[in-house]
Amino acid sequence: MATVTFDHVSKRYGPEVVAVNDLNLEIQDGEFLVLVGPSGCGKTTALRCVAGLEEITDGQLRIGDRVVNDVAPKDRDIAMVFQSYALYPHMSVFDNLAFGLKLRKTPKDQIKRRVDEAAKILGLERLLDRKPKALSGGQRQRVALGRAIVREPEVFLMDEPLSNLDAKLRVETRANIARLHQRLETTTVYVTHDQVEAMTMGDRIAVMRDGLLQQVGSPQDLYEHPVNIFVAGFIGSPSMNFATTQVDEGGLKLGEARLELSAKAAQVAADRPRGSQVTIGFRPEHLELLNGEDSGVVKIPAKVDVVEFLGNEELLHADAQGNEIVALVSSDRRVKVGDLIDFALPIDKLHIFDPETEKSLTA
Amino acid sequence: MSATSTAVTSAKAQRSGGSPIRGWNWMASLFLTPALLLLGVFMLYPVISTIVLSFDRGLGNYIRLLTADRRFLDLSTFPPSGALFNNVLWVVFYTTGCIFFGLLIAVLATRVRYEPAIKAIVFLPMAIAATALGVIWRFVYTPDRDTGLLNALLGIFHLGPIAFLGDTGWVNTALIIAGIWGSVGFATVILSAALKGISTEVLEAARVDGARESQIFRRIIIPMLSLPISVVAVTLVINVIKLFDLIYVMTAGGPGSSSRVIAFTMYQEAFPAGRVDYGAAVAVMMLVILIPVLIFNVRRFRSERVVQ
Ligand SMILES: Nc1ncnc2c1ncn2[C@@H]1O[C@H](COP(=O)(O)OP(=O)(O)O)[C@@H](O)[C@H]1O
Ligand SMILES: [Mg+2]
Numbered sequence: 279m280a281t282v283t284f285d286h287v288s289k290r291y292g293p294e295v296v297a298v299n300d301l302n303l304e305i306q307d308g309e310f311l312v313l314v315g316p317s318g319c320g321k322t323t324a325l326r327c328v329a330g331l332e333e334i335t336d337g338q339l340r341i342g343d344r345v346v347n348d349v350a351p352k353d354r355d356i357a358m359v360f361q362s363y364a365l366y367p368h369m370s371v372f373d374n375l376a377f378g379l380k381l382r383k384t385p386k387d388q389i390k391r392r393v394d395e396a397a398k399i400l401g402l403e404r405l406l407d408r409k410p411k412a413l414s415g416g417q418r419q420r421v422a423l424g425r426a427i428v429r430e431p432e433v434f435l436m437d438e439p440l441s442n443l444d445a446k447l448r449v450e451t452r453a454n455i456a457r458l459h460q461r462l463e464t465t466t467v468y469v470t471h472d473q474v475e476a477m478t479m480g481d482r483i484a485v486m487r488d489g490l491l492q493q494v495g496s497p498q499d500l501y502e503h504p505v506n507i508f509v510a511g512f513i514g515s516p517s518m519n520f521a522t523t524q525v526d527e528g529g530l531k532l533g534e535a536r537l538e539l540s541a542k543a544a545q546v547a548a549d550r551p552r553g554s555q556v557t558i559g560f561r562p563e564h565l566e567l568l569n570g571e572d573s574g575v576v577k578i579p580a581k582v583d584v585v586e587f588l589g590n591e592e593l594l595h596a597d598a599q600g601n602e603i604v605a606l607v608s609s610d611r612r613v614k615v616g617d618l619i620d621f622a623l624p625i626d627k628l629h630i631f632d633p634e635t636e637k638s639l640t641a
Numbered sequence: 642m643s644a645t646s647t648a649v650t651s652a653k654a655q656r657s658g659g660s661p662i663r664g665w666n667w668m669a670s671l672f673l674t675p676a677l678l679l680l681g682v683f684m685l686y687p688v689i690s691t692i693v694l695s696f697d698r699g700l701g702n703y704i705r706l707l708t709a710d711r712r713f714l715d716l717s718t719f720p721p722s723g724a725l726f727n728n729v730l731w732v733v734f735y736t737t738g739c740i741f742f743g744l745l746i747a748v749l750a751t752r753v754r755y756e757p758a759i760k761a762i763v764f765l766p767m768a769i770a771a772t773a774l775g776v777i778w779r780f781v782y783t784p785d786r787d788t789g790l791l792n793a794l795l796g797i798f799h800l801g802p803i804a805f806l807g808d809t810g811w812v813n814t815a816l817i818i819a820g821i822w823g824s825v826g827f828a829t830v831i832l833s834a835a836l837k838g839i840s841t842e843v844l845e846a847a848r849v850d851g852a853r854e855s856q857i858f859r860r861i862i863i864p865m866l867s868l869p870i871s872v873v874a875v876t877l878v879i880n881v882i883k884l885f886d887l888i889y890v891m892t893a894g895g896p897g898s899s900s901r902v903i904a905f906t907m908y909q910e911a912f913p914a915g916r917v918d919y920g921a922a923v924a925v926m927m928l929v930i931l932i933p934v935l936i937f938n939v940r941r942f943r944s945e946r947v948v949q
Contacts, residue, residue, distance in 0.1 A: 331845050352851040364842035368864040377860075378850035425850070 280342035280355075280432040280465055281307050282328060287337035289323050297323040299489035300337070308463045310456075312480035314470055316512070320489040321469040322361075325435050328467060329358050341432060352381075357426035358435040361442070363418045365410040371397075371421050372406040378429045396428040399458070416447045423455070427462065434466040440475065452478060473513050477501070485509050507636040510559050510629060516593065518559045521578075521601035522633070525550045530558065530630075533599025538576050540625040546639045547630070556639070559629040562593070565605035567613070568620035575622040578603070582617045596621075688928075695921035702922035712898040713906060713923070724901040725926075730813055731820070731884060731902060736877045738821040740870060743828025747836050748858070750829075760833060764826035771823065775890030778819035782806050806892050809899040816900055820887055824880070828873050835869035836862070875938050882931055903927050 282305040289298040297320040305311045313321045326332040327339060330351035339346055346354055357378070366374050375393045384392075397403045400420040410418055419439060426434055439455070440448045456479055459466055470476055476483045477497045485492040485500065485508075493505045497513075504510035510518045523530040523537065530537045530547050537558075539547060550556060560576075568577060580596035580603060592609040595602070596619075605621055613619065630639045695702055706713050714723040746763055750756045766774060782805035783789030786796050795801035805815040839862065847857045863870075885904040888894060894901040894909060901909070903923060911920025 329845075329849055331848070351845075351848045352853070356849065358846070358849045360842045360846060362840065362842050364840060364846040366843060366847070366861060368867075377847070377852075381851040381856060425846075429850070 281305060281340070282433055282465060282467060283338075283340040284324070284327075285338040285340065287324075287327060287339055288335050289320070289327055289332055290335045296489050298327065298334075301491050303484055303491060303494060305465060305467060308465055310459050310466045310468065310479060310481045312468045312470060312476040312483045313486060314473060314476040314480075314483055314512075315486035315492075317471055319486045321471070321486055322437055324486070325358075325437055325467060325469050328354075328433070329356055329435055330354050355432045356435055357429045357431040357433075359422045359426050359437065359439045361438045363410075363422040363442075365418060365421055365425075367410050370407050370409055371402060371413070371424075374410070374421055375402075375406075375424050375428050378425065392428045392430075393424075396424045399427070399461075400424045400454075415442055415444075416451070419443060419451065423458070427458070430464075432465065434464050434468075436466065436468045438470055439468075440470070441472075448475075455479065474515060477513065483513075485512060487512075503638070503641045504559075504629070505638050505641050507557065507559070507631050507638075510631070510638070514561055516562045516604050516606065518561050518629075519565075519601070519603040520557050520559050520631075521598055521603065522555055523558050525552055525554050525556060527552065530556065532558070532578065532601075535577065535579050535599065537578075537628075538574075538625055540628070543625070543628055543630055543640060555633055557631040557633045557636075559631060560623050560627055562604045562606040564623055564627040565603075565607065565621040566623075567607055567611055568622040574625055576625055576628050578621040578623060580619060580621060582613055582615055582619060585613055585615055691921045691924050694918050695925045697918035697921075702919050703926075706919070706922055706926065712901060722899070724898070724903050724906040727813055727900060728882060728884070728902045731817060731881045732878055735817050735820050735824070735881050736874055738817065739824050739828045739877055740832075740873060742821065742825045743832050743873070744866070744870075746825070746829045747833035748862070750833060751836060760826075760829060763829045766823045767826045769823070771886040772890045774819065774823045775887050778815075778822070779806065779891050781819075782815055807896055809896055812892060812896065812900045816887065816891060819891065820881070820884070823887070824877065828877070831869055831873050832866060835866050839865050871941065875934060875941075878934055879931065879938075882927060882934070903930070 284301045284303040287298060287301045288296065290296050299320075301324060303311075313324060315321055323332060327334050328341075330346065330349060334347060341354060341356070366377065369377065372393055375396060376389050379389045379392065393406075394403070397406060400423060402417070402420055402424055405413060405417060405421075410421065413421065419442070422439065426436075436455075440451055443451060452475060455468075468475075468479060480497060482494060482496055483500055484494045487508050493500060493509045495503075500509060500513045504513060504518075507520065511520070521532055523532045525547055526536070528548060529539055529544065547556070560578075565578070568575070578598055580598035582594055582596045584595040586593040586595070587609060590609060591606055592613070594605040594607060594613060596605065597603075598621075603621075607613075628640070631637065632639055710723075711717075712723055714725040715721060720726070746759070750759045753759065769777075780788055781790045782792075784792055784802040784804045784807070786793045786802060789802070791805065792802040795803065803811060805811045843865075844857055844861060847861050852860065883904050884902050885908065888900060888902055888905045889908070892900045894905050904927065907920050907923040907927065909920075910916045910923060914920075
């Protein structure tokens, strides 16, 4: 097992495209790190750099203590699960799993033992003679995983391995991969564009945007202390509400309404020039309908546009002084479209962002 | 006006004739008749009459062909010789040569920037008539160093000149090389298209799995191309069993009869030599040799359909 270190790694395609821009990231031994970000942000490229399928333009990439910039993929002791699975179509499942071991001249009986073991873990025992063509999507996905685990490599690289599965299978497989990682404790870099996958699977999450690393941290860290508007909006579902507020004598005004602030937030507001604007952010699930006597809450007045009933909860779409916001509240209080209501937000759940730099002022 | 009325009547005819309830479909048979007549007159009849003609002397023509005609098959020498054996040489070396070089060029071309240009150049000979190709290569092989390209090259190393087309030891090799030059473009284009169909991720998976480039070629690319390779092989084999024009233009079967092939023998016996029934027997031999190839081909397409 090994660490993976990106040391100022950049990957450019031609003079124009910078797919990965000065990435610094250290992945611990045995860690499950999720690389997440919107499509096209450079996740796959970063992963392919680790695999050795892309030559890096700048910087240094290390696996363990070894600099691998110029090491061929076959000598890096990594295994990769591709988004398309990339199974060998002319080989049986057994041969797909065994291919890497055969190339390493592993003794026959040992190949058999390791393939059987992997097949057992993944429930592939009865499919070993089939060709990939005769497998379902979920089965192919498991073969792709199996091909990685029989090799017992230093590092697993997975590129959106669940994106071709249907919703139900995705949830199941998510848990299976997590279980597999607990069992094998192999360093894993897992790429996804789905923040739910990232939140549920990662020991740590690295959020990327346009080739730039935005923030690295535990799921809880990213959820509670996003460093900028992008991470705040990307992590969490439904995503965070943002509203523009005015800095006023010792506080913030949302339209006509003055906002109650925590000491920290009040300090932030006091440091900004009066009359300037800041962006506030708050999560839908932290909003509640205001009870007359609540204290220690930020009061946010709004007019309800749409009510989406979800069963236990309902999603209220509302207009707060010209800002579209969403609230996730329990569905016992019947709110109707057109109602003027006050939402209550615990004061420590309010994030403040600089609208120019988009950086968090409260993180 | 008349066009519309024709359209209307034919539509009506189709409706009445298209009913599958009546056992005999008159309209369908009417439409089929011209095609069946053409096939019968121009294909079936000649085949049958050729077979009949070949038995003019009972089995005599065949016995002579396979046992006594040294220009057709001579097993007394080593290596054997004769038109039939020459054709075996063609099948083996021309087919493997085309596929080997076609595959090589297709794989190498994917790694350079001028791929379309390279493929266009390799494919160019396909646009040349076989007779013209024969003339070009006759010049290449001419012993005279002023016109013969190959002997001019050998001259640089103080070798030769060699009469490639006049030497029984060289003639078949020289002809087969010219044939490969003419057809390698066909193999290249088909195999390169098939190569494009292999997902790059599969090749990358193999690379990550630990395969060297040569192992990827042998254990991934070749097996994944086995179907297109067999399509190319069968097409080339069928072409080469019927081979005539290149031989006719370049050597006329010579020197002596050393570069004859089956189709050339058929022509030579039936027309210049005037032994029509003997020529017919050669034609029937050719048909008999082709039948297994055709059966293999049909079978393969059928099994393809089953797989899909
Ligand atoms: N081979 C390539 N040539 C040029 N640009 C590329 C190439 N591969 C990726 N890119 C560009 O690099 C960026 C990052 O791509 P990628 O890593 O695939 O994103 P992601 O996996 O996050 O969706 C994209 O803008 C993409 O267009
Ligand atoms: Mg990607």
